[in-house]
Amino acid sequence: MSGLVEVQLLNGIVQGMIYALVAAGLTLIFGMLDIPNFAHGAFYALGAYVAFTVVSSTGNFWLAIAVVPLVVAALGLLVDAVAMRRLARAGHVYQILFTLGLVLIVQEAIVLIWGANPTSVNVPAALGGGVPLGAVSFPFYRLFLVVAAALVIGVVWIALERTKYGAIIRAGIDDPEMVDCIGIDVQRLFTIVFGIGVGLAALAGALILPIRGGQPSMGNELMATSFAVVVIGGLGSYLGAVVGGIFVGLTQAVMTILYPAASEVAIFAAMALVILIRPQGLFGNR
């Protein structure tokens, strides 16, 4: 064994953590808040490009990771306030369509601001090099990515499941009027959840930048895969999104070893299977 297989599997986990971050955000916004945000992938792409700007102007990747989720989340909240709430009464279809228009705008704005060619940044110096693994080595930065993503996912999960605010948020989703009655501003809580959801996507974009670079269409490609992830995991289930993300990342990696031609199709075939056998998803309870 030369370590190549291990590297592939580790890469699958790296990619899986990115899916998990994005899908966790998607499930917060889609599943919990019931806001159909088809521009989630665009926020992911923006995350990568804003990170690119921060890194190339300050040279500080850590700053980028800290700032990017906040900046992009602020943008997301603006969209929510200006359009999504106003469109809530018109129905889901129009919310989806608005975010579709947003995707066009963001994608073209990226081309306009950063150019159509792929961009990239170097791995931060502190995380250069790699861990030897047989004949090859596995980059430190990727291990860092896995750990960082796991930490963030864990913190958000604890905030949702184990804190007073999380309990209020979950109660507010089940019965907004009731929570309103006890004098808590539900709308503000929802805004925070929306911000966290967008922030997770943006963070994923920033984290992937040193590995994959940025392309204007990166968000679109991710969108379909994250849909598959949340369908497999169960729409609205945070745990499902995380497990589904890692599962999909690993499936891709395994298929790349076994039968590369079908590595993409396999994900969606898995999704179709889940719909047929367990429509509520692996961790869904509806």
Added chain:
Amino acid sequence: MTRFAVLVAIVALAPLVLRYPELETQILTFGLLAVAFNLLLGEMGFLSFGQATFNGAGAYAAARVLIDAHAALPLALLVGVIAGAITAAAIGALAITGRGVYGVMLTFAFNEMAYYAAFQWRDVTGGDNGLSGVPRPGIFGVSLADPTHYYYFTALVVLLAFAAVLRVNGSPFGAVLRAIRENEDRARAIGYRVRRFKVTAFAISGALSGLAGGLYAGLYRFVPLQAIDLDTSTNIVIAALLGGTGSPYGALLGAAIFTVLSNSLSHVWSHWPLIFGLVFCAVVLFFRGGLWSIAERWSRRAAHA
């Protein structure tokens, strides 16, 4: 009826006024895609992001029988229709298991799956090189090699399909689709098997999209991978919305404007999608009926004056 007559007149005269028969043929095939989409959204209330899947299925199937079996054009189109209908019925049956947004996501995801399948299945689709060398046989001894001839052939087929859509919308079946759009639960409660109606609507929409795909393959004698990709699905959604989902005429109008603009604006300013996105967002926020409803309001006002 008068509206349909006006449409026929416009379609018949268009090549005499604007001498771009290929562009005009493309307007018709894309228009048929938008009309097929609108059957699902405008009548049944289902937002499908999978229309390019059905278009691609029809295009590849028709192209294959043209290339491999030297089939006659009507037969090839029929194969395209069947391929589109079957694909759409299968995807529709899966997509409607969930409610609301869930189904929209599924059509989106399955479109991506279809894209990757076409991308990898090179022997059949040509992969990202596209499927070239599609013959365009004449029919009944009339050659269709001339772009204007092919335009008129396409026009005939598309107008017939459009008339069929009007007919379906006005049928008892179309009435049930609107009931499902308005209140699915009540439709079920008064005795309609909603699932059957939905799958049938998908099959019809897929048949029309497959027909459009077949005509498109004949138009460029080529099927690009783009025929089945998500951007095409998205463009169909945008075009139909722009025109207005209240009427199949609106979808057709939107498709015509979209095709002309995307062909011309891309030469003027390469970043035109930015403006397009802004306009589209504005339509969603402020003119939900699309252009057609604005036109209807004007004509009503003119009638009153």
Added chain:
Amino acid sequence: MLRTRELTKRFGAHAAVDGVNVEIRRGTLHAIIGPNGAGKTTLFNLLSGELRPSEGAVEFAGRDVTCFDATTRSQLGIGRSFQRTNVFPKLTVFENVRLAAQTRTGESFALWRSVTELADVSARAERVLDEFGLLGYRSQLASELAGGDQRLLELAITLATDPVLLLLDEPSQGLSPEDARRLIDRIGTLAERYTIVLIEHNVPLVMRLATEITVMNFGRVLAHGTPDEIRANPAVRTAYLGTRGTR
């Protein structure tokens, strides 16, 4: 005509309907009364197939229909109206009722006919609209109707499906007192042609019309009998009639 056996529906640990046995005899107007949250609507949902029971069975016209869905039960002749108006908002009043009438034709998959060619369907829709005094509003959108007229439309849709058994869930809710009285009177005349189960809070009106009454509380049947028996029942008086006035 319709009978339930130990019908039970639990939401989590809470039994909204709890071991209910009722029998609806052909030709009766059977009223169901009971305080808010007693489980009346849930019982209807079990009868019409909107919900599956946790336990027990529903029998209709001598058949076990427990496993049939709402569509099938509707096709068998169980028609129901909803407590919350449940119409097709952006269709005209006429289309609303015509759609209901169309369910009984077998023409709903006819792609090639015009819906206007189904003359008997249109005629039936017009007859029902006329019966409810809605014919004048036929071209208005359902959502543009006044609240009271929407309640009438709700009933008209149910009737247009040509049911043999009518389940009416508080049809007078939201009507002014005199409109409510008129509606209940109309239901009284409907009772000459249909078997009716009526949920209604206006107890004096119910007492006047119903042939049989079932009183529910906490998901259970508290009492059952003729209006006179119910009036005389001490348990009902304390649990329901005594504590609540008419609404």
